[in-house]
Amino acid sequence: MRLNKLLILKTQSTGFSPVPKSIGTIWGAALLFFVFLLLPENSFSQEIKQDSVKKRPKIGLVLSGGGAKGFAHIGVLKVLEEAGIKIDYIGGTSMGSVIGGLYASGYNASQIDSIFKRTNFDELINDYIPRSSKNFYGKKNDELYAIVLPFSNFRVGIPEALSKGMYNYNLLSSLTRNVRHVRDFNKLPTPFLCIGTNIETGEEVLLNKGNLVQAMMASAAFPSLFTPVEIDGNLLVDGGVVNNYPIKEVRNLGADIIIGVDVQDDLMKRKNLKNATRILVQITNLQSIDKMKSKIKDTDVYIKPDIRDFGVISFDRGEEIIRKGEEAAFAVYEKIKSLVNEDNFYKKPKLKIASDTLEIQKINTEQLDNYTKEYIRGKLRFKPGSTITYDDLKRGINNLNATQNFSTISYCLQPDGNQDDLDLVLKENPTQTFLKLGLHYDGLYKSAVLLNLTHKKTFLKNDVTSMDIILGDNFRYDFNYYVENGFNISFGFRSRLNQFNRNVTTSLSGLVSENPNLKLINVDFLDLTNQAYFQTIFVQKFLMGGGLEYKYLKINSPTLSNEENIIDKSSYISAFAYLKYDSFDDKHFPNSGLFFSTDLQTYLASSDYTNKFKPFSIAKAEVSFVKTVFRKATIKIGADAGFNIGSDSVPFFDFILGGFGYNKINNFNYFYGYDFLSIAGNSFIKSDITLDYEILKKNHINISANFANIGDDIFTTVNWISMPKYSGYSVGYGLETIIGPIEVKQSWSPETSKSFTWFSIGFAF
Numbered sequence: 233m234r235l236n237k238l239l240i241l242k243t244q245s246t247g248f249s250p251v252p253k254s255i256g257t258i259w260g261a262a263l264l265f266f267v268f269l270l271l272p273e274n275s276f277s278q279e280i281k282q283d284s285v286k287k288r289p290k291i292g293l294v295l296s297g298g299g300a301k302g303f304a305h306i307g308v309l310k311v312l313e314e315a316g317i318k319i320d321y322i323g324g325t326s327m328g329s330v331i332g333g334l335y336a337s338g339y340n341a342s343q344i345d346s347i348f349k350r351t352n353f354d355e356l357i358n359d360y361i362p363r364s365s366k367n368f369y370g371k372k373n374d375e376l377y378a379i380v381l382p383f384s385n386f387r388v389g390i391p392e393a394l395s396k397g398m399y400n401y402n403l404l405s406s407l408t409r410n411v412r413h414v415r416d417f418n419k420l421p422t423p424f425l426c427i428g429t430n431i432e433t434g435e436e437v438l439l440n441k442g443n444l445v446q447a448m449m450a451s452a453a454f455p456s457l458f459t460p461v462e463i464d465g466n467l468l469v470d471g472g473v474v475n476n477y478p479i480k481e482v483r484n485l486g487a488d489i490i491i492g493v494d495v496q497d498d499l500m501k502r503k504n505l506k507n508a509t510r511i512l513v514q515i516t517n518l519q520s521i522d523k524m525k526s527k528i529k530d531t532d533v534y535i536k537p538d539i540r541d542f543g544v545i546s547f548d549r550g551e552e553i554i555r556k557g558e559e560a561a562f563a564v565y566e567k568i569k570s571l572v573n574e575d576n577f578y579k580k581p582k583l584k585i586a587s588d589t590l591e592i593q594k595i596n597t598e599q600l601d602n603y604t605k606e607y608i609r610g611k612l613r614f615k616p617g618s619t620i621t622y623d624d625l626k627r628g629i630n631n632l633n634a635t636q637n638f639s640t641i642s643y644c645l646q647p648d649g650n651q652d653d654l655d656l657v658l659k660e661n662p663t664q665t666f667l668k669l670g671l672h673y674d675g676l677y678k679s680a681v682l683l684n685l686t687h688k689k690t691f692l693k694n695d696v697t698s699m700d701i702i703l704g705d706n707f708r709y710d711f712n713y714y715v716e717n718g719f720n721i722s723f724g725f726r727s728r729l730n731q732f733n734r735n736v737t738t739s740l741s742g743l744v745s746e747n748p749n750l751k752l753i754n755v756d757f758l759d760l761t762n763q764a765y766f767q768t769i770f771v772q773k774f775l776m777g778g779g780l781e782y783k784y785l786k787i788n789s790p791t792l793s794n795e796e797n798i799i800d801k802s803s804y805i806s807a808f809a810y811l812k813y814d815s816f817d818d819k820h821f822p823n824s825g826l827f828f829s830t831d832l833q834t835y836l837a838s839s840d841y842t843n844k845f846k847p848f849s850i851a852k853a854e855v856s857f858v859k860t861v862f863r864k865a866t867i868k869i870g871a872d873a874g875f876n877i878g879s880d881s882v883p884f885f886d887f888i889l890g891g892f893g894y895n896k897i898n899n900f901n902y903f904y905g906y907d908f909l910s911i912a913g914n915s916f917i918k919s920d921i922t923l924d925y926e927i928l929k930k931n932h933i934n935i936s937a938n939f940a941n942i943g944d945d946i947f948t949t950v951n952w953i954s955m956p957k958y959s960g961y962s963v964g965y966g967l968e969t970i971i972g973p974i975e976v977k978q979s980w981s982p983e984t985s986k987s988f989t990w991f992s993i994g995f996a997f
Contacts, residue, residue, distance in 0.1 A: 297326025307557025905960020
């Protein structure tokens with residue numbers, strides 16, 4: 233009827249004479265039929281669809297903070313995707329900002345699930361720095377000290393946080409490579425915001441522009457666990473302190489409907505406040521829980537996973553927490569499905585991740601007070617104009633982090649045509665002096681306490697001065713001054729004193745021929761060594777260096793008949809060179825890697841107390857290979873060899889084998905089955921094999937075997953490749969602790985009737 237009226241009005245307006253009513257009715261019906269017949273069938277339905285799309289409410293997702301409990305967000309996202317929900321805006325705090333930021337970058341829920349399952353959260357929390365990122369000097373120092381504390385104005389401080397968060401920063405940078413040039417978070421695949429807290433003012437800071445990774449890091453910087461993050465002059469920590477559920481901010485983006493996921497803790501009773509982490513979480517929650525009452529009312533679909541049995545650091549229970557998120561979302565599934573119809577069902581595609589290759593055009597850094605650009609680029613191991621991968625970038629940043637010279641490290645990649653500029657922000661560590669402590673016990677040096685004072689920028693940029701004082705049964709010291717110049721040649725000076733009293737092989741005294749029936753002799757051994765050296769990195773992997781050495785040896789024995797009981801008290805001057813490679817992932821219990829070292833030392837002159845000195849050289853090499861054979865089981869295979877070149881007039885530098893757990897000096901080396909320093913010769917070859925199994929986390933059992941031929945000039949004949957003259961075996965237990973490995977080994981040899989039990993406690997020094 234409405235169509236007939238329109239047609240009649242049309243004819244009247246154009247001046248045509250009206251037709252009879254019956255004819256008009258018939259004509260109108262015919263025309264209506266004609267319209268339905270000729271127009272596309274879906275034209276009206278398409279109009280309706282377009283209209284429904286226009287009317288589809290904009291959906292905002294709010295993800296709260298809660299540490300490891302935030303894994304539940306992943307479960308919720310899976311259910312939302314299953315229901316066909318398209319998220320138009322995302323706001324998050326703390327862990328909610330990390331998961332929300334990844335989702336906003338284009339990842340779907342399944343991909344985020346895979347990312348988190350692959351992540352080692354122990355390494356993330358501890359800000360793990362791979363051993364390969366430390367230089368040889370750094371490796372030595374980091375494997376000596378149990379405790380490192382800031383030291384200033386004769387006062388001992390405490391670190392401001394456990395972690396700078398660089399492990400997390402590197403991980404997120406690689407994951408967000410597709411959007412690395414986006415500086416307005418509204419222009420991400422899904423508009424995004426997160427919340428930080430200004431630690432100086434207590435004010436809430438909205439983070440919706442700038443460096444996405446830095447924003448997520450700031451929002452998740454849990455106080456005391458991660459260092460604060462500086463953005464635009466504001467020092468920011470975890471946004472959960474002021475706003476753990478940014479619902480208002482997401483509505484302001486334009487959201488009509490809010491889906492909120494709340495994973496924060498309720499307030500705990502005193503019986504549950506048993507550690508510092510829980511107390512800090514409780515403090516954070518005091519205000520946010522009260523604010524949540526009104527925020528819950530303003531949430532259209534409120535999802536509260538039941539995660540009371542989990543803590544903020546329950547990262548090892550991630551899969552369980554994800555399931556809890558799924559269960560909570562399915563509990564309100566009808567509400568979720570009501571937001572979707574078959575016309576606006578959305579399936580989020582899998583993000584196609586961009587290439588990890590980067591072409592670095594420029595490296596931009598501000599001028600530093602104490603470190604040169606050459607030093608920085610030497611640590612990065614790449615220069616402007618280099619083509620690198622994100623792994624190369626991560627290694628470079630880890631190298632900088634490993635120096636401990638910078639309290640803050642951040643970076644972003646700026647577009648430069650088809651290339652990238654690396655903008656690197658480094659804040660020098662204001663603490664330049666550190667007090668370090670260590671403990672050790674072994675059967676050679678006995679008990680020892682290590683006190684170290686380390687100072688940076690003593691005389692030059694890039695330098696470090698370190699002094700070890702070792703107190704205990706045998707006083708010792710180790711002084712180091714080192715200047716590192718990146719790609720250029722570095723140099724240093726070292727002075728160390730070692731001394732012990734022990735029954736050792738008579739070869740060390742040179743009295744074998746005079747006392748053929750005497751196997752061991754008690755000696756007081758003192759070694760004072762000073763070295764000046766230079767070194768550089770060769771082909772990015774090998775440490776190559778050399779220098780001059782002054783050594784003073786004093787060896788005396790109360791068993792001798794002469795008045796002074798002195799075997800030697802001579803000074804020696806020598807030149808040395810070395811080449812080293814070390815890719816072990818851990819010094820004491822490695823899972824993979826290769827170690828190689830070769831040394832050549834030529835003794836040029838001596839004060840010659842024994843009147844027997846003639847110039848001579850010593851060459852030696854060591855190689856070890858470690859591989860994981862199956863889960864938590866590793867095999868280590870090694871070989872050592874050395875020989876004397878020229879005169880054999882000075883037995884005090886012979887290769888001496890035996891014992892385990894002590895700090896190796898000169899040509900001393902371990903050998904299972906024989907007592908400390910009990911077999912010797914001016915040449916040797918040794919092989920060893922160890923099978924280690926980690927029965928529990930940081931608990932190891934191992935079995936070892938070693939074989940050797942050692943004697944005088946063994947390489948002048950083919951006897952060195954004959955059946956080994958010496959062999960030994962051991963069964964051991966090792967425990968990784970904060971003071972270093974604690975190990976006990978029971979060893980024996982088929983050539984002797986004795987067995988030995990050795991204890992080694994703490995890092996060897």
